[in-house]
Amino acid sequence: MTQLKAPGAGLGYLDPDMNSPASTATPSFTLETTVGAIVIAHPALARVFERLGINYCCGGKKPLAEACRAHGHDPESTLGQLHAAKAAGETLEQDIDCGAMTLTQLADHIEGTHHEYVKAELPRLVEMADRVARKHAWRDERLKEIGETVSLLADEMFNHMGKEEGILFPFVRQIEAGAADQFPCGSIANPIRQMEDEHDFATRAVARLRELSDGFKPDENACNTHRALLGGLEEFAADLQRHVHKENNILFPRTLALAGAA
Ligand SMILES: [Fe+2]
Ligand SMILES: [Fe+2]
Structure with a gap:
């Protein structure tokens, strides 16, 4: 049978930077920006994280550099891919601004x-x-x-x-x-x-x-x-x-x- 366990201990999950809708208007991001905040500001970049296997939902409070290292990706190279995708105007089918x-x-x-x-x-x-x-x-x-x-x-x-x-x-x-x-x-x-x-x-x-x-x-x-x-x-x-x-x-x-x- 599956190795999964039923829902258990709390995640202690709150990113203080994301308690305000105003933070969703952040125009740029760095290695210190959390992956959740990046996807809120730029929903289409979810696709890049999905391609790389980087979790941005339950793992959304992690800074980009930490999330990259946890999934075996070079942080600088990943940041470059994200910036390139943003510059190329990568889109998502449901590319809507939920933060607004x-x-x-x-x-x-x-x-x-x-x-x-x-x-x-x-x-x-x-x-x-x-x-x-x-x-x-x-x-x-x-x-x-x-x-x-x-x-x-x-x-x-x-x-x-x-x-x-x-x-x-x-x-x-x-x-x-x-x-x-x-x-x-x-x-x-x-x-x-x-x-x-x-x-x-x-x-x-x-x-x-x-x-x-x-x-x-x-x-x-x-x-x-x-x-x-x-x-x-x-x-x-x-x-x-x-x-x-x-x-x-x-x-x-x-x-x-x-x-x-x-
Ligand atoms: Fe739901
Ligand atoms: Fe839910």
Whole structure:
């Protein structure tokens, strides 16, 4: 069975530089800028981090130099790639300025894009992963763990998004509208910390899937369903990182700042 553990200890995750929407207007970045702040200011650069395998969502509080070293990349060379991509005007399909949105707009955007995508895509991936495991695990036993991990990930993601949509996001909208100043069950920091732990769990599940599939690369004997599964998982991994980035690095810090001010 999977080596994953259920969401556990808190991440202690808050970047003091990112508590204000004003910081999203930072025009340039250096090796000392956090990777989360770079993606907030320049969303299209998420693609460069994804290509390099640098985590900018749950790992978003790390300065660029530290994140590069942690993933085996030369910091100066990576900074050069980021500057070149920015100068070339690299774009992303959903290249929108989340840092400029109100919290309500951002919560609506996350639900309408990332949550809807997960709801449509994960059941399909679960079904394919199960089918591939049943038919082909005899020749690659890792397919069984892939099937189990996708299924566990789906359960966790649906449970997680239910809490965001049913409890946390409505409170975010209320507090921004001035209609609430205290979370019903204690500090708002507690459910936010719980959501961050669950993001960490999902991110580790996807990292495990990447490991079990040799970077989502099918072998020469893979059937069409197996290939479609790995393509879908690779796309899911990229979406998850953008989804978690918007919550961990923008929505949650700004909600905490607003709740503190209230
Ligand atoms: Fe979410
Ligand atoms: Fe979330």
